[in-house]
Amino acid sequence: MSLPAVHHDPSLPERVTIYEVGARDGLQNESGVIPLATKREFVQRLTVAGLPVVEATSFVHPKWVPQLADAADLVAALDLHGPTPYPVLVPNERGLDRALEAGVTHVAIFGSATETFASKNLNSTYEDQFAMFEPVVRRALDAGVKVRAYLSMCFGDPWEGEVALDRVVTAGERLLGMGAYELSLGDTIGVGTAHHVEALLDAFGEAGVGVDRLAMHFHDTYGQALANTYAALRHGVTTFDASAGGLGGCPYAKSATGNLATEDLVWMLDGLGIAHGVDLPALAQTSVWMAEQLGCPSPSAVVRALTAG
Ligand code: HMG
Ligand code: MG
Numbered sequence: 287m288s289l290p291a292v293h294h295d296p297s298l299p300e301r302v303t304i305y306e307v308g309a310r311d312g313l314q315n316e317s318g319v320i321p322l323a324t325k326r327e328f329v330q331r332l333t334v335a336g337l338p339v340v341e342a343t344s345f346v347h348p349k350w351v352p353q354l355a356d357a358a359d360l361v362a363a364l365d366l367h368g369p370t371p372y373p374v375l376v377p378n379e380r381g382l383d384r385a386l387e388a389g390v391t392h393v394a395i396f397g398s399a400t401e402t403f404a405s406k407n408l409n410s411t412y413e414d415q416f417a418m419f420e421p422v423v424r425r426a427l428d429a430g431v432k433v434r435a436y437l438s439m440c441f442g443d444p445w446e447g448e449v450a451l452d453r454v455v456t457a458g459e460r461l462l463g464m465g466a467y468e469l470s471l472g473d474t475i476g477v478g479t480a481h482h483v484e485a486l487l488d489a490f491g492e493a494g495v496g497v498d499r500l501a502m503h504f505h506d507t508y509g510q511a512l513a514n515t516y517a518a519l520r521h522g523v524t525t526f527d528a529s530a531g532g533l534g535g536c537p538y539a540k541s542a543t544g545n546l547a548t549e550d551l552v553w554m555l556d557g558l559g560i561a562h563g564v565d566l567p568a569l570a571q572t573s574v575w576m577a578e579q580l581g582c583p584s585p586s587a588v589v590r591a592l593t594a595g
Contacts, residue, residue: 288591288592289556290553290554290556290557291557292556292557292558292559293557293558293559294558294559294560295558295559297520298519298520298558298560299519299522299523299524299560300560300561301524301560301561301562302519302524302525302526302555302560302561302562303338303339303524303525303526303562304337304338304339304526304527304528304548304551304552304562304563304564305338305339305341305470305501305525305526305527305528306332306337306339306340306341306527306528306529306530306548307341307503307527307528307529307534307545308328308332308528308529308530308531308533308534308545308548308576309325309328309329309332309340309341309342309343310341310342310343310344310354310374310375311341311527311529311533311534311545312529312530312531312533312534312544312545313325313328313353313354313533314344314351314353314354314534315353315533315534316353316533316580318580319352319353319355320353320579320580322356322359322360322363324576324579325343325356325360326360326363326364328530328572328576328579329342329360329364329372331568331572331575332530332569332572333370334568335564335565335568335569335572336563336564336565336568336569337370337530337548337564337569338370338563339370339371339373339392340370340371340372341372341373341374341375341394342357342360342361342364342372342373342374343356343357343360343361343374343375344357344374344375344376344381345357345358345374345375345376345381345382345384345385345388346375346376346377346381350538357374357384357385357388358384358387358388361374361385361388361389361390362388366389366390366391367391371391371392371432372390372391372392373390373392373393373394373432373434374388374390374392374393374394375393375394375395375396375436376393376394376395376422376426377395377396377408377418377422378418378422379418379421379422379425381422382422382425382426385431386425386426386429386431390431391430391431391432392431392432392433392434393422393426393431393432393433393434394433394434394435394436394470395419395422395423395433395434395435395436395461395466396408396435396436396437396438397415397416397419397435397436397437397438397457397460397461398412398415398437398438398439398457399437399438399439399440399443399449399453399454399457399458400412400438400439400443400445400446400449400453401446402443402445402446403438403439403443403445403474403538403539406445406538406539407438407538407539412457416460416461416464419435419461419464420464423464423465423466424464424465427465432467433464433465433466433467434466434467434468434469434470434501435458435461435462435464435466435468435469435470436469436470436472436503437454437457437458437461437469437470437471437472438472438474438539439472439474439475439539440454440458440471440472440473440474440478440486441473441475441477441478441482441483441486442473442475442477442478443474443475444475444539444540451485451486451489452489454471454486454489455486455489455490455493455495458471458490458495459493459495462495462499467499468499468500468501468525469495469499469500469501470500470501470502470503470525470527471486471500471501471502471503472503472505473502473503473504473505473511473514474505474539475505475507475539476504476505476506476507476508476510476511476543477507477508477510478504478510478514479510479513479514480510480513480514480516480517481517483502483514483517483518483521484517484520484521487500487518487521487523488521497521497522497523497524498524500523500525501523501525501526501527502514502515502518502523502525502526502527503527503545504526504527504545504546505534505543505544505545505546506532506543506544506545506546506547506550506585507543511545511546511550512546512550512551512554515546515551515554516554519558519560526546526551527545527546528545528546528547528548528550528551529544529545529546529547529548530547530548530549530569530572530573530576531547531548531549531572531573531574531576531577531584531585531586531589532544532545532546532547532549532550532584532585532586532589533545533576533580533584544585547573547584547585547586547587547588547589548564548569548573549566549569549570549573549586549588549589549592550586550587550588552564552566552569552588553566553588566588566592567592570588570589570592570593571593573586573589574589574593577589
């Protein structure tokens with residue numbers, strides 16, 4: 287297998303954490319329902335390939351996301367106390383109850399920077415979402431469970447258009463203020479470009495939120511995810527969400543397509559000489575296997591290049 291030549295720039299981070307979302311963000315968007323055994327094997331293969339965090343599923347309403355209705359069964363099949371955390375999404379106290387019953391150690395709440403997406407994704411107003419999350423975070427922390435926060439539509443919204451930087455910062459600060467250890471900034475529909483990323487990170491910095499509390503969550507709808515990742519790396523961000531093979535989207539934002547492919551990210555990090563701990567051949571083989579299960583080829587350029595012929 288070919289590898290990129292390494293040219294390290296000492297001003298870039300030495301190491302990044304890849305937060306793998308394929309089993310959740312990827313599979314939530316599949317039209318068919320994937321068998322539990324396939325999901326379990328997917329998560330296990332991702333773990334063996336060295337992904338340091340593997341988001342597993344969501345404890346959302348099964349009618350809203352039927353693809354992940356088997357969340358409790360999947361979690362029951364995972365080693366929740368091994369070295370790899372398996373976070374799950376929880377939108378509300380009902381979701382948290384289910385997740386705690388299943389024994390999870392990490393949860394993620396997911397807010398919206400815009401009114402319309404709060405309504406479409408959470409059946410909530412922008413304001414009410416915070417009241418919904420507050421007891422979730424408090425009770426999770428009381429139970430010794432770590433809480434991450436996502437914020438969607440940080441770079442644009444399909445119904446509302448441009449989203450002002452200060453609106454994103456205000457929403458993000460409120461989620462972090464509840465006690466989330468990290469805020470993942472979602473470009474849900476992939477419309478962001480590199481200077482927008484820099485401007486948003488600057489705006490958070492001016493508000494006193496450093497890059498150590500931030501992660502980036504890019505969807506690759508317009509092919510900008512790697513350029514945006516590079517811009518964020520230059521700003522010192524060290525956690526990036528990505529999805530094996532580029533699976534993904536959001537069932538409540540039809541213009542959302544797959545996430546940044548983990549393989550594409552790994553290839554770039556390898557060339558930049560930035561450590562990540564992931565076994566690229568094992569990961570690419572996993573994505574090829576998953577593509578066979580789903581019956582459609584991976585959109586990742588690196589998966590295609592590495593496994594061609
Ligand atoms: P709702 O219908 O308003 O819920 O949905 P409700 O509170 O009115 O309750 C209605 C019924 O649902 C009740 O049952 C509840 O118990 C039950 P009843 O008393 O009628 O028998 N219920 C639940 N059951 C199971 N699990 C639950 C749950 N909650 C209520 N958690 C809700 C509100 C938030 C639940 C719904 O809107 C929902 O599930 N939304 C999730 C949508 C979703 O998962 N979207 C994709 C993830 S976000 C994303 O992909 C973006 C991200 O990747 C970042 C980015 O790219 O930007 C993270
Ligand atoms: Mg997403």
